[in-house]
Amino acid sequence: MTGAPARIACIGAGRMGRGMAHAFAYAGHDVVLVDAKPRDAAAHAALAAEALGEIRASLGQLAGLGAFEAAAIEPIMARIRVVALDDAAAALADCPFVFEGVPETREAKASALALIDAIARPDAIVASTTSTFLSTDLAGLTAHPERFLNAHWLNPAYLVPLVEVSPSPATDPAVTAAMLRLLEGAGKMPVVCAASPGYIxxxxxxxxxxxxxxxxxxxxxxxxxxxxxxxxxxxxxxxxxxxxxxxxxxxxxxxxxxxxxxxxxxxxxxxxxxxxxxxxxxxxxxxxxxxxxxxxxxxxxxxxxxxxxxxxxxxxxxxxxxxxxxxx
The missing domain is CATH 1.10.1040 (N-(1-d-carboxylethyl)-l-norvaline Dehydrogenase; domain 2)
Known part of the structure; x- marks a missing residue:
């Protein structure tokens, strides 16, 4: 990893959130995986166990294929924690990068971005991971379009190097540059593309x-x-x-x-x-x-x-x- 470790937040503990958590924790970052759905304690515990179990299994598969030593799995896993929606505000207080990875509906995206606006730190860089919506569309759902862009990961996110970064015209160029540095430091190969259906x-x-x-x-x-x-x-x-x-x-x-x-x-x-x-x-x-x-x-x-x-x-x-x- 290049640069100092950062605390990364992923809103949504589904396939994309788990893949990003795997990738960033592997690269040395601490990751907070936020369950975007309200659940009771038992249901959240089950979701957290499932998410962490899937990430551990993916790491185990790669180690078994010779990608790295299996002894590294637990130190990587120690960098990931799953928190309930009620604890999201405290979790995001120290996260300079927040990734939205909720289901591909406008309602879910709007809800997640409103939540991030309300609880993320004032200078946090916010990235959707949508494969459907354009950054120019979603930028209108956040109060801070200058700090917002899209970062489209290809599945499996922890394995495929490419990330398609798509700022909107309102995105501060410094935000795009910071996102590229973060992704490159995590071993990814980001490319920049305009907001266009289907990206690249x-x-x-x-x-x-x-x-x-x-x-x-x-x-x-x-x-x-x-x-x-x-x-x-x-x-x-x-x-x-x-x-x-x-x-x-x-x-x-x-x-x-x-x-x-x-x-x-x-x-x-x-x-x-x-x-x-x-x-x-x-x-x-x-x-x-x-x-x-x-x-x-x-x-x-x-x-x-x-x-x-x-x-x-x-x-x-x-x-x-x-x-x-x-x-x-």
């Missing part, structure tokens, strides 16, 4: 998953072969190269012509290239071949870049157990 990953994966389902529906391939193609072709390449990087790597002209062919052959507008591909083609910005595309390669050692990426591809082959010696 859900928007891309929705298109990919729907297209995969269409391939099965149309009888193009079996579900098994579609998944095999994704694992050993699509996934193999994009574990090394980003999608935009891949356009430049292969050449934007290839995407331009492939998109035209697919749109004409299928009659489906969904295969048409966006305007930026058309513009890049007209301007000669087609990637490595011309020295500029979405990225500028001026002054870059392209041979070294290609070798580094080739090495990463070979490492992926080894990870998949597909490295083979030549037949002599």
């Amino acid at each position: 990953v859900p928007r891309i994966q929705a298109l990919a998953m729907n297209e995969a389902a269409r391939l099965v529906e149309e009888g193009v391939a079996t579900a098994e072969d579609v998944d095999k193609a994704v694992l050993y072709g699509f996934g193999f390449r994009f574990a090394v190269l980003g999608l935009i990087e891949f356009i430049d790597w292969g050449g934007g002209d290839i995407l331009y012509y492939a998109s035209r062919y697919m749109r004409q052959a299928t009659g489906e507008e969904r295969f048409a290239a966006p305007a930026v591909i058309e513009r890049n083609m007209a301007e000669g910005r087609i990637g490595l071949k011309t020295g500029r595309g979405f990225y500028d390669y001026a002054g870059r050692d392209l041979d070294a870049y290609r070798r580094e990426r080739l090495g990463a591809f070979l490492a992926m082959l080894g990870h998949l157990g597909l490295t083979r010696p030549p037949v002599l």
Whole structure:
């Protein structure tokens, strides 16, 4: 972990709250997991035991897979406590970061943000973890939009490195910067995106998953072969190269012509290239071949870049157990 440990509050003790508690406690932070529902003492005790048991089990699975020594589990767990809704005010008094992780309904979000407004410390940075609502929408539900943004974690939150950070126009840039530092210090890979439906990953994966389902529906391939193609072709390449990087790597002209062919052959507008591909083609910005595309390669050692990426591809082959010696 980089920087001093911070006390983190997670409002909502469900799957997202537990995943964040796991991630932050693992990174050395103290975490208060707040049960967002009013319960009697027995019901709260049962919920707390369930939440802590699930986190301990997840840690145990990772330790069993060799991620870290099992002796670290109890010190990590000692950093997490689950508190009842009635005790939330005292729990949040010393938390500079508060994450909202309640169910995906506007009513639940409004209730949680009103609670945070009422009990969080005046300078607390507040982040929703919604995968449905936009930060521009939820910012209107808090009295302090300048301290509010969205931090969309991908499940399982304790394992997937990416967090999509989406400020609203009202968010203080210093708040966004502080959130990025916190997440990076916890070993995450945050990216910043504008408030837009689907953010980045859900928007891309929705298109990919729907297209995969269409391939099965149309009888193009079996579900098994579609998944095999994704694992050993699509996934193999994009574990090394980003999608935009891949356009430049292969050449934007290839995407331009492939998109035209697919749109004409299928009659489906969904295969048409966006305007930026058309513009890049007209301007000669087609990637490595011309020295500029979405990225500028001026002054870059392209041979070294290609070798580094080739090495990463070979490492992926080894990870998949597909490295083979030549037949002599």
